[in-house]
Amino acid sequence: MANENTLEENTQEVRAQPTVHEVDLKKGVPPLKHGARLTRDEFERRYDAMSHLKKAELIEGVVYMPPPVRFDIHGEPHAHIITWLGVYRAATPGVCLADNATVRLEGDNEPQPDALLRIDTVLGGNSWISNEGYVEGSPELIVEIAGTSVDYDLREKLEVYRRNGVQEYVVWRTQDKQLDWFQLIEGEYAPMTPDANGVIQSQVFPGLRLAVGALLEGNLAGVLAELQKGLETTEHAAFSAKIESSHSGPTN
DSSP: OHHHHHHHHHHHHHHHSOOHHHHHHHTTOOOOOTTOBOOHHHHHHHHHHOTTOOOOEEETTEEEOOOOOOIIIIIHHHHHHHHHHHHHHHTSTTEEEEESOOEEOSSSOBOOOSEEEEEBGGGTOSEEEOTTSOEEEOOSEEEEEESSOHHHHHTHHHHHHHHTTOSEEEEEETTTTEEEEEEEETTEEEEEOOOTTSEEEOSSSTTOEEEHHHHHTTOHHHHHHHHHHHHTSHHHHHHHHHHHHTOOSOOO
């Protein structure tokens, strides 16, 4: 009987505990809702108040909140992209890599791209880190894993990245088994196509090579083998030396 009473008391205590959502609401800040139209300041206020929320974006003043992440069309592809970019980052001093970092762009735009590579402004890049810890300005390369968000990534978000001067934009359409790599040329995005060996090479980050077929097939070893070829080129060595020579302190 004593054990039953204790169990009942514990159950009542657990039920009495407020949920994460209830705690957020008690702060007096309205919750974020998919499709809501907000200013960037209001978006950040609501986002900061929702401690349970992992990802939300503001594109052209509209809130986007993605559904739960599936392993096959987002989780694993995302991991492969981060591994590819992470190896490049490790071999290239002065280049910064981020996973799901908030980026403040002009107007009411605050995306949270799946991955980005950037060069700090002191080294000639177009972005910096704010006092709050957010990326301000345009990273040189952004990658989005488009599982269920193809239209959004290739329309509204593409336009925002283009207008803000993101030099290269990669969209991996995982359900279509296709990859789009755009390069900004005279203010417009032009698609980059693989060479005869099925490889695309970044025009911003020398040595960053992608074996597209291997990536789409889930052959991470093949992706890294092709990347290693790029890291051994004279172009990558010159790029690394240039950045390192101008790097006078820790990169933001």
